[in-house]
Amino acid sequence: xxxxxxxxxxxxxxxxxxxxxxxxxxxxxxxxxxxxxxxxxxxxxxxxxxxxxxxxxxxxxxxxxxxxxxxxxxx
Numbered sequence: 026x027x028x029x030x031x032x033x034x035x036x037x038x039x040x041x042x043x044x045x046x047x048x049x050x051x052x053x054x055x056x057x058x059x060x061x062x063x064x065x066x067x068x069x070x071x072x073x074x075x076x077x078x079x080x081x082x083x084x085x086x087x088x089x090x091x092x093x094x095x096x097x098x099x100x
Contacts, residue, residue, distance in 0.1 A: 031077040046085035
């Protein structure tokens with residue numbers, strides 16, 4: 026599990042959509058939903074123009090590294 030802050034939501038979602046496996050968004054109630062290739066949920070994430078604070082579960086190691094490299098390069 027990783028907690029991140031995203032400033033460029035569109036670029037982040039491009040990286041997520043390149044992932045080979047699921048990328049789960051952990052919701053406040055503890056539920057999780059796959060955001061990879063999920064246009065309805067991605068639209069909800071891009072709705073607000075403020076930085077996103079997300080908690081993610083990324084089972085695939087290579088996908089995890091893609092997202093970590095993106096978030097560290099975004100700072």
